[in-house]
Ligand SMILES: NC(=O)C1=CN([C@@H]2O[C@H](COP(=O)(O)OP(=O)(O)OC[C@H]3O[C@@H](n4cnc5c(N)ncnc54)[C@H](O)[C@@H]3O)[C@@H](O)[C@H]2O)C=CC1
């Protein structure tokens with residue numbers, strides 16, 4: 001039995017891919033083989049030695065100590081694109097909420113009382129306070145043209161907006177998906193300076209933390225709207241508040257409430273709802289469940305954020321998977337240890353990604369525990385697993 005420790009509620013569409021006869025899935029479990037989670041903050045949590053992989057049923061992995069996992073030979077999987085449409089739709093809603101003052105108007109309408117005539121008079125009198133602007137003809141700057149950013153950009157084009165975008169690492173696939181009407185901004189500053197709406201769609205990491213600060217916001221058009229459906233830490237919150245106070249920004253729409261933003265004029269907060277649709281939850285859970293299963297049962301790695309993609313069709317051989325530092329001579333030492341034990345390699349795939357590498361090896365016989373230990377002790381080897389010979393039919397549930 002494989003044991004899966006869950007944090008957060010995971011969609012049944014994902015859980016049911018982990019067959020009950022082979023998987024025990026629970027929020028409390030001893031010696032888990034894998035952890036399956038959404039936004040739970042894993043920083044500071046002791047990850048048991050038994051854990052072989054971690055699956056994030058979503059995209060952002062800033063809640064996971066990825067570097068520690070890499071050093072321990074633990075692949076971290078996510079679900080690229082699995083929730084992108086859900087986020088896109090909420091971003092469009094966010095632009096409309098801000099442009100048409102919908103939240104304030106909603107509060108006003110709910111506060112009305114009296115007979116129909118009184119209400120009608122109050123409506124006609126009060127509505128002028130909520131007159132807004134249209135999206136058509138306005139400029140949207142999209143920072144980060146990945147799965148979400150491209151969808152937001154294309155949807156905004158279809159609403160009649162002028163869209164400019166910036167992504168220093170735009171992939172060829174995303175470029176193909178992007179509407180030809182989206183123009184390329186010279187950089188972040190250029191995007192901000194030219195936009196009526198600025199939408200952030202990039203990961204939170206060392207490079208992007210507090211990327212949107214005072215200097216950049218000073219260049220914004222007066223009354224611009226900033227939308228943040230990425231992560232709170234990408235903006236420097238005091239600078240955003242100052243820009244709102246000065247009228248430089250007319251609204252800050254964020255999926256990440258903080259105490260400093262609560263109740264502040266011009267701030268529209270949603271409770272991290274971007275990916276909370278039945279469809280997105282199903283997509284993400286199914287994708288990571290398949291990836292975890294394929295790793296535990298076949299040693300294959302797909303959609304990992306820290307290890308290379310390595311997939312090898314399952315044959316008759318006995319399989320081991322080895323994660324190691326990406327330094328010369330590791331594979332030769334591993335194969336020497338196997339050869340000295342009279343084991344014959346049938347197939348071998350070795351791939352690297354940055355500082356780390358992963359090797360899948362099919363052998364003519366099972367690797368005895370003493371040989372596994374010997375491989376484990378090779379300097380730079382981070383994890384070694386024997387992968388029992390039960391070919392899995394894990395298939396991708398969702399193709400982005
Ligand atoms: N509110 C919510 O519920 C959700 C939030 N997210 C957040 O949105 C982020 C983006 O999601 P996806 O589009 O699916 O990810 P993605 O990985 O497909 O795209 C991210 C893009 O950002 C670009 N990028 C990285 N650094 C950049 C920089 N300095 N300037 C401009 N672009 C930069 C990358 O090149 C990449 O194309 C996630 O990392 C996550 O933090 C994602 C899903 C749901």
Ligand SMILES: O=C(O)CCC(=O)C(=O)O
Pocket residue numbers: 038039057058059060061083272274275276
């Ligand atoms: O699981 C969730 O609701 C959060 C989604 C998210 O923020 C992400 O996928 O990065």
